[in-house]
Amino acid sequence: MQDPHQPTGRPLLATADTALAEELTRLSAAAGAAVAVASSPPEVLGAWSTAPVVLVGADLVPLLVELAPPRRPGVQVVSWSPAPPGAFRDALLVGAERVVELPVGAELVAELLTDLDEVGRGEGVLVGVVGGSGGAGATTLACGLGQVAAVSGPTLVVDLDPLGPGCDRVLALDEAAGVRWDSLGTASGRLSGRSLREAVPRREGLGVLGWSSTPAPLDAGAVREALSAARRGHETVVVDLPRSGELVAETVARCALVVVVVVPTLTGVAAAARWLGTLPDPARVGLVVRGHHVDPQRVAALVGAPVLVTMADQRGLAEALDLGLGPVRSRRGPLARAARELLAAVTAPVRAA
Ligand SMILES: Nc1ncnc2c1ncn2[C@@H]1O[C@H](COP(=O)(O)OP(=O)(O)O)[C@@H](O)[C@H]1O
Numbered sequence: 449m450q451d452p453h454q455p456t457g458r459p460l461l462a463t464a465d466t467a468l469a470e471e472l473t474r475l476s477a478a479a480g481a482a483v484a485v486a487s488s489p490p491e492v493l494g495a496w497s498t499a500p501v502v503l504v505g506a507d508l509v510p511l512l513v514e515l516a517p518p519r520r521p522g523v524q525v526v527s528w529s530p531a532p533p534g535a536f537r538d539a540l541l542v543g544a545e546r547v548v549e550l551p552v553g554a555e556l557v558a559e560l561l562t563d564l565d566e567v568g569r570g571e572g573v574l575v576g577v578v579g580g581s582g583g584a585g586a587t588t589l590a591c592g593l594g595q596v597a598a599v600s601g602p603t604l605v606v607d608l609d610p611l612g613p614g615c616d617r618v619l620a621l622d623e624a625a626g627v628r629w630d631s632l633g634t635a636s637g638r639l640s641g642r643s644l645r646e647a648v649p650r651r652e653g654l655g656v657l658g659w660s661s662t663p664a665p666l667d668a669g670a671v672r673e674a675l676s677a678a679r680r681g682h683e684t685v686v687v688d689l690p691r692s693g694e695l696v697a698e699t700v701a702r703c704a705l706v707v708v709v710v711v712p713t714l715t716g717v718a719a720a721a722r723w724l725g726t727l728p729d730p731a732r733v734g735l736v737v738r739g740h741h742v743d744p745q746r747v748a749a750l751v752g753a754p755v756l757v758t759m760a761d762q763r764g765l766a767e768a769l770d771l772g773l774g775p776v777r778s779r780r781g782p783l784a785r786a787a788r789e790l791l792a793a794v795t796a797p798v799r800a801a
């Protein structure tokens with residue numbers, strides 16, 4: 449996935465201090481970033497503008513100050529602790545963002561290098577899915593959306609419903625190793641998009657953030673942090689929302705689109721209308737009606753939101769799940785078609801950005 453806005457060069461390590469160069473190379477390797485090392489000012493200037501990040505050793509900063517390279521973002525001065533007295537002033541003069549002192553700042557360096565592939569990529573689109581009534585098919589659609597979105601780019605299905613069947617189970621990733629909510633609930637600090645993407649259970653382009661076998665209540669801060677990292681590390685993030693609970697309104701507010709799955713019966717429509725009534729701002733809500741012979745206009749009028757897609761039942765769903773194929777086993781089924789239409793509606797302006 450190439451992004452035209454992404455800087456093309458490697459991160460630049462500018463230092464003549466061998467021990468510092470070794471330590472920074474080691475940190476880069478651990479972060480999975482291939483770096484270029486420059487030990488003289490002319491070499492540094494050669495790569496200065498194309499490197500996505502520049503780490504300048506405190507030893508070379510005074511020389512660089514004299515050369516006055518053009519200002520650019522993403523410059524850090526790195527020094528063994530304690531930094532020499534002039535380092536902070538010199539850092540300011542070359543337009544560095546900060547002085548990182550090692551070894552304490554090692555984690556910060558690793559994080560800067562880890563987030564590199566996210567620089568300039570823009571955030572992925574967040575789509576929420578909720579059942580207008582219990583058992584309407586929200587979890588199934590959320591997982592199906594994930595499968596279809598994963599064909600075009602990294603995708604994460606985030607399971608926020610502790611009482612559902614488990615998106616990981618629906619996607620046959622319940623036995624896969626990886627991070628689940630229980631281990632993120634206690635995460636502190638900024639979670640990098642890439643580390644979340646690489647930590648969750650995943651099959652090719654599709655990952656899932658699900659629950660451990662004994663779900664515990666989620667901390668709102670942890671959810672916010674996880675969704676933010678999810679968007680930095682994926683093109684599409686689909687959230688399977690519970691119908692109620694503290695996290696619903698806040699998460700809904702972050703979604704580009706919230707899809708409400710409606711069963712077009714008297715009770716299905718009434719419950720969906722009631723759910724919409726709990727939202728402070730139902731502007732980004734669209735309906736997916738599950739059933740045949742439905743008048744979409746009538747459902748839209750009764751529920752109070754536009755119908756985006758009407759879909760017939762997916763045949764062989766239970767069998768597909770039993771086989772570990774996820775809800776979308778064929779590109780031609782009604783679920784796949786509905787998912788494509790929904791994604792096209794929500795991602796077109798975002799992908800073009
Ligand atoms: N598109 C669909 N076609 C056929 N059956 C479906 C569909 N979506 C859901 N179901 C069935 O309805 C039941 C509830 O689905 P689920 O996705 O768990 O609903 P919810 O998350 O809204 O409670 C499941 O048994 C599932 O197999």
Ligand SMILES: [Mg+2]
Pocket residue numbers: 579586587588609612613688
């Ligand atoms: Mg569900």
